[in-house]
Amino acid sequence: MTISKARASLGAALLGAVALTGAPALAQGKPEARAATLQKLSDCRKVADSTARLACYDAAAAELETAEAKGDIVVVDREQARTVRRQAFGFSMPSLTLFERGEKAEEVDTITAKVASASMNGAGKWVVELEDGAVWVQIDANEVPLSPKAGDPVRIRRASMGSYLMSVKNQRSFRARRQE
Template identity: 55%
Template sequence: MTMAALAFLAAAGPVGAQGAAPARTATMQSLIDCRKIAASDARLACYDAAAGAFEAAEAKGDIVVVDREQATAVRKQAFGFTLPSISIFDRGEKPEDIDEVNLPITSAVRDGHGKWTLVLEGGQVWRQIDSGELSRNPRPGMTAKIKKGAIGSYKLMVGGAMAIKVHRDN
């Protein structure tokens, strides 16, 4: 994996305005600054010290290293939420827009008003917000397809059947 494919993120570092790249931590900046040293021995010593500090910070959880595949997985898991801080994963190439997810259903129940609540793989909870009907009752193991709708809405389908409007609870 190339360095361009890695996103270096600081869990405790400051995050800029929405859409802005997060500020680099001092640990990360120290590593990058080693490149500016002209003398080979001094540059190598700088890299050794900075890499050691970086490794220690990662072990403590002060810095988290996430590759593009992991960042995409986080974006899919967060589908349905509006999270301004999710932009910390938007470094490098423009991330793919996620307009729909297809996840297995782990449970599906109807409330006293006949509205569905579905729990999907990974713990996502989606609650029906309209009075529509699914032509197939969802069951564990079936796949739910959730697509972005107009003006921040979401539609859920099971087995290609008619969609219902849903809202993500968690």
């Protein structure tokens, strides 16, 4: 996966997040704010006359469907939000509090994956691409006794001061940074 593809995927997830809550709400730090289109649907409950309320719901639902079809608003369920948090593991990103509505955010401290490919860069550090497209680069001088190969299991865990430790095939860990 190229850097642009990774950024596009992450960007799409963040764009969906912004569409869900509205950019002004994020700028003001108010994750409880709603997109105007969704608020219109909710406001229909306040209409006293049942015929007028039904007409309000019909119009608001049609507007919501149109906005979703155009990509102006994105609806994300809890499982999709968890997936985004896991895909973002290793990236320094702003808070994604809108993915945490209704539940305590699942803190991802460790991931497991499989190596898709691995090679050494010009500085003699390992570059490991995982099957999900994430690319991690070794940043310390630790020796890796057995070269990582496609299909090898990988465990990456959060370490101190924002760093990450990667272990391939249960070997001694080395410090790594997510590149893509």
